[in-house]
Amino acid sequence: MxxxxxxxxxxxxxxxxxxxxxxxxxxxxxxxxxxxxxxxxxxxxxxxxxxxxxxxxxxxxxxxxxxxxxxxxxxxxxxxxxxxxxxxxxxxxxxxxxxxxxxxxxxxxxxxxxxxxxxxxxxxxxxxxxxxxxxxxxxxxxxxxxxxxxxxxxxxxxxxxxxxxxxxxxxxxxxxxxxxxxxxxxxxxxxxxxxxxxxxxxxxxxxxxxxxxxxxxxxxxxYNSLNPRSLKLLGSALNEIRFLDEENISWLFISQDMLKRTQSKLFDTDIIIKYLLSVPSVKIAVLMVEMLDGRTKASFRSRGEIPVNEIAGMYGGGGHRNAAGCVLAYSPEKAIQVVLKDIQAFLHRTTL
The missing domain is CATH 3.90.1640.10 (inorganic pyrophosphatase (n-terminal core))
Incomplete structure (x- = not known):
């Protein structure tokens, strides 16, 4: 009930x-x-x-x-x-x-x-x-x-x-x-x-x-208890952040190779998403992480009235208006292609 x-x-x-x-x-x-x-x-x-x-x-x-x-x-x-x-x-x-x-x-x-x-x-x-x-x-x-x-x-x-x-x-x-x-x-x-x-x-x-x-x-x-592996992952990740749509969208993909290279775990990625939304022009940020089983975990953040829970819901996920997530049954390559295309279309629809 x-x-x-x-x-x-x-x-x-x-x-x-x-x-x-x-x-x-x-x-x-x-x-x-x-x-x-x-x-x-x-x-x-x-x-x-x-x-x-x-x-x-x-x-x-x-x-x-x-x-x-x-x-x-x-x-x-x-x-x-x-x-x-x-x-x-x-x-x-x-x-x-x-x-x-x-x-x-x-x-x-x-x-x-x-x-x-x-x-x-x-x-x-x-x-x-x-x-x-x-x-x-x-x-x-x-x-x-x-x-x-x-x-x-x-x-x-x-x-x-x-x-x-x-x-x-x-x-x-x-x-x-x-x-x-x-x-x-x-x-x-x-x-x-x-x-x-x-x-x-x-x-x-x-x-x-x-x-x-x-x-x-x-x-x-x-917030002040990071371990060395988290810092190494953060350093590697920040260099890989990319922007789309006149810097209205920021995105980052973290591979299993990056996690292994820095000896990090999945939960060590949680601190990274806030940096994707730290650029004032960014309206939607997405962090995608390759999981051990080949699927892709996606975390979404947004500013203002942009409901990223609706994006997560497209893939069976959910959350809040400005913070949501999902797990996609896609390879990383396909996840990046599909998610970025959908985010761009969603942003254009919701901000017209």
Missing amino acids: IVKEHGRTLSHDEWNDFIEALLEAHHVVITTHQNSDGDGLGSQVALAAVLTTLGKQVSLVNPTEVPSNYLFFTERFRIDVFDDRSEESIQEIALADLVVLLDANLPERMGALWKHVLAGREMGFLKVICLDHHLEPEDFADLMICETYASSTGELVYDLVRAMEKHLGKQLLDEQVAEGLYTAIMTDTGSFRFPKTSPYVYSIAGELVRAGADPNGIYDRV
């Missing part, structure tokens, strides 16, 4: 079914999307802290590994990478009675994990609930709250925690929860500068700092 958009906040009654699902569960698996980010991971850790306080058995299981700049979260909670060849990984799902998906609204974003979650749901021992803020959700869960007006999933988890406090009559927002939620909101708002950073978001940030979140420390760990 998808709960329709309700505006800036949800009432306690609108949270009620979600809260009841969490309180009725005994063993909860919390997961997020492939190639996890600060919003997904911070929301995971915050919700895990709350449920642990309430005496629940909680496991954090993700489809892909934690990026190096978010490894500080693993000091708080163990975060496992799901391996569908591992009996231990499969058993972790089989023992759960509730799976919570955060920061994604499409089942395929769970990667190999989804097949086993779906099997448990179909057998009747596993319930699936989802909390997200992206556009165009798929109705696959037993309960889904997809609030697209929210700046981040972290904002929604904050509201959920406050609703749970009211429901239970006890305080749940502590330093550990605050650290996760501040990280989630900070990263998904571009350090509190993206369009959905409302006055309400700033008020949440203040409450999180009051509860113990350290803004300087969190920012430093997230």
Whole structure:
């Protein structure tokens, strides 16, 4: 069931079914999307802290590994990478009675994990609930709250925690929860500068700092913790940036050869896309990365009212108006040809 958009906040009654699902569960698996980010991971850790306080058995299981700049979260909670060849990984799902998906609204974003979650749901021992803020959700869960007006999933988890406090009559927002939620909101708002950073978001940030979140420390760990391989990749990549359409479009392709040469991993590419949009004339930026299986991962960014989620949607992806992505079942050569042609046509249509 998808709960329709309700505006800036949800009432306690609108949270009620979600809260009841969490309180009725005994063993909860919390997961997020492939190639996890600060919003997904911070929301995971915050919700895990709350449920642990309430005496629940909680496991954090993700489809892909934690990026190096978010490894500080693993000091708080163990975060496992799901391996569908591992009996231990499969058993972790089989023992759960509730799976919570955060920061994604499409089942395929769970990667190999989804097949086993779906099997448990179909057998009747596993319930699936989802909390997200992206556009165009798929109705696959037993309960889904997809609030697209929210700046981040972290904002929604904050509201959920406050609703749970009211429901239970006890305080749940502590330093550990605050650290996760501040990280989630900070990263998904571009350090509190993206369009959905409302006055309400700033008020949440203040409450999180009051509860113990350290803004300087969190920012430093997230953004000032590059490793040598990331810097080498960045140096190689910046030299390969190309422009089209009178510098209205910037694009970059990162090959497996470049990743191997710099000993980098897929998540090391995440810091690069912001440089593609740093030229004032650029309206759309696209970063394409060759994956190990031969497919191509594409990340899109835009300025103003240009909805790049529609471009990503052409290839089965999605996201936000100004930030979206997809994986194309194309070779790099074909992906570059097709995507650049489509972006040029899309830009001309949307800016006429």
